[in-house]
Amino acid sequence: MSTPTGLQPHPVALRTAVADVQPSALEQRLAQSSLRRVEAKEFVFAEGDPTTHIFQVETGAVALYKVLCDGRRQVVGFAYPGDLIGLGAEGEHVMNAQAIKPTRLRCLPVASLNQLARQDPRLGFKLYEAVARELAATRDLLLTTGQRSATERVVSFLLAFSRRNERSGKDARAFDLPMTRADIADFLGLTIETVSRTFTKLRGMGLIELPQSCTVRIKNLAELQALAGDTEEA
Amino acid sequence: MSTPTGLQPHPVALRTAVADVQPSALEQRLAQSSLRRVEAKEFVFAEGDPTTHIFQVETGAVALYKVLCDGRRQVVGFAYPGDLIGLGAEGEHVMNAQAIKPTRLRCLPVASLNQLARQDPRLGFKLYEAVARELAATRDLLLTTGQRSATERVVSFLLAFSRRNERSGKDARAFDLPMTRADIADFLGLTIETVSRTFTKLRGMGLIELPQSCTVRIKNLAELQALAGDTEEA
DNA sequence: CGTCTATTTGAGATGCGTCAACCGTTGTGG
DNA sequence: CCACAACGGTTGACGCATCTCAAATAGACG
Numbered sequence: 001m002s003t004p005t006g007l008q009p010h011p012v013a014l015r016t017a018v019a020d021v022q023p024s025a026l027e028q029r030l031a032q033s034s035l036r037r038v039e040a041k042e043f044v045f046a047e048g049d050p051t052t053h054i055f056q057v058e059t060g061a062v063a064l065y066k067v068l069c070d071g072r073r074q075v076v077g078f079a080y081p082g083d084l085i086g087l088g089a090e091g092e093h094v095m096n097a098q099a100i101k102p103t104r105l106r107c108l109p110v111a112s113l114n115q116l117a118r119q120d121p122r123l124g125f126k127l128y129e130a131v132a133r134e135l136a137a138t139r140d141l142l143l144t145t146g147q148r149s150a151t152e153r154v155v156s157f158l159l160a161f162s163r164r165n166e167r168s169g170k171d172a173r174a175f176d177l178p179m180t181r182a183d184i185a186d187f188l189g190l191t192i193e194t195v196s197r198t199f200t201k202l203r204g205m206g207l208i209e210l211p212q213s214c215t216v217r218i219k220n221l222a223e224l225q226a227l228a229g230d231t232e233e234a
Numbered sequence: 235m236s237t238p239t240g241l242q243p244h245p246v247a248l249r250t251a252v253a254d255v256q257p258s259a260l261e262q263r264l265a266q267s268s269l270r271r272v273e274a275k276e277f278v279f280a281e282g283d284p285t286t287h288i289f290q291v292e293t294g295a296v297a298l299y300k301v302l303c304d305g306r307r308q309v310v311g312f313a314y315p316g317d318l319i320g321l322g323a324e325g326e327h328v329m330n331a332q333a334i335k336p337t338r339l340r341c342l343p344v345a346s347l348n349q350l351a352r353q354d355p356r357l358g359f360k361l362y363e364a365v366a367r368e369l370a371a372t373r374d375l376l377l378t379t380g381q382r383s384a385t386e387r388v389v390s391f392l393l394a395f396s397r398r399n400e401r402s403g404k405d406a407r408a409f410d411l412p413m414t415r416a417d418i419a420d421f422l423g424l425t426i427e428t429v430s431r432t433f434t435k436l437r438g439m440g441l442i443e444l445p446q447s448c449t450v451r452i453k454n455l456a457e458l459q460a461l462a463g464d465t466e467e468a
Numbered sequence: 469c470g471t472c473t474a475t476t477t478g479a480g481a482t483g484c485g486t487c488a489a490c491c492g493t494t495g496t497g498g
Numbered sequence: 499c500c501a502c503a504a505c506g507g508t509t510g511a512c513g514c515a516t517c518t519c520a521a522a523t524a525g526a527c528g
Contacts, residue, residue, distance in 0.1 A: 123358075127359075194515090229302055426508095
C-alpha cells in the first residue's frame, strides 16, 4: 500500500493509525483472544473450512494460497507478524493458510467480531481499511505476474521484502527469506528453476549475495530498483 | 465471489442482501447523488487524482487498470452496471478508470461517505463486504494470470462473462463483449495476437461462434468448462 | 552414515511474444 | 460518391524467455 510500487506481500497490516489514542474494540478483543501455535507446514485453515475465526500473526509467517484441481498453486500473499488473515471469507474459507515456519497466532471468533462491528462503526471502518490494503497489495502482485519478466518479478519481490523489513525496523539490506523457492515461484507465477536461476544471475551480476540459500544481502540497491521496472505509471 | 472459480471481473457488486428491508444509508445516498456521463475512452478518474468521489456504474462499462512507466498495462477489472469503483483509495486514486463504452455513473463524495460510515455501522460493514468481494475477484484473476495457459485464461474469461450475464438475467450463451482485444489481453496478461489466435482456435474447435469480433456465442459449454481448468481445488 | 528434501545447474522443447503484413469497418474530406 | 486514413482485428513467420525433464549438489535430521 504505502509505496505506489512493486508487490506488497502482506495481506493485512492492521496497525492502528498513529493518531489512534484509545485502544479500539478490535485491539481489546485481540489482546484478550486465545493464542495458537502451529508448526512449519501446518495449516492455519484450509479452503472449505468453516470461517469460525480470523487470525493475527504474532510471530512466524504464513503462506496464503489457492490451488487448481490439477495441483497448480498460486500463493496470493504471505502474512507476517501484525498481519490479519482470514478476513473477507463469508461462511467458508476460500483459500489455504499454511505456516511456513513455527508461528504464533491470535485467534478471533468471527461471530463476536461481526457483533462488535455492528455496534462500533470504527471497527467496521477498520476492517474496511484492512481489506482495502490487502486489495491494493493483491493488485500490485497482479501487475507483477501479468506484466513483468522473470527477473523483474524476482527483483520486485526482493525489494518488497526489503521495504517491509525496513518498515518493521529491521535491516533493509540483509534478511532471511522464510519461504522456500517453491513458495516464491508459486507467488510470482514462475517455476522453482526459473526463480533459482534468477537468484544466481543476480548474484553473478553482483547485485546480491546469497550466503545461504535463504539469506539475502543486497549489494546494489539502486541497480536492483532499476531492474525492477519498479516505478509504476509515468 | 459467488462461484469458487474462474475470474470475476466485476470489482464491486454492491447488491444488498435479500434480507435487507429498509434502504441503507448508502443506497439513500446513491439515490440522491449526482449523475455523470462519460463517452467511450473517457476517464472517470486517473491515477494520482484526488479521491473526491467514488462512483457506481449505472449503464455502460469501465476498465480499471494500472500502468508501468514503460507503458505496460494491467487491467485489474471491469466495472459493469451496479458495480462501485474507486473504493479503498485513501487520498489519491491508485489506478485509472476509463469508460470502454458510453457510460452513466452515480457520483458519491467520499467526504460524506466517510462521515456516514462513522455514524452507521451497517454502512461500514457494507463497504467492508464490497471491498472483500473485489478482493476475492482479484485473487481469482491472480490465480488465472499466474497459473493458467493462454487458452485457459481466455476460456475462463468467457465463462466468467457468461456467468455474470446470467446472474444479471441476460443470456449466458450469447453476448457482446464491450471491451477490445487489447483490454482483454491486458486483463489476462497476454498479447492482442494471442487473444485473437485463441478466439480463432476456439471457433475452429466448434466451441464458440464469432458472428462479429465482439459477439460471442457459446456452442459447447461443457467442453469449454473442461478447457478452463476451471474447478479450483480438489 | 544414510535418507530426505531443498536447491542448483544443464540441455532441450515449446508456448507465447514480437514483428510484420493484411483485412474489414468507420469516418472524413475532397 | 469515392479515396483515404485511422483503427481494431486477424494471420503468418520467427525468436526467445521460460518451462520441462533430468541429474548433481548441498543441507537437515535421525
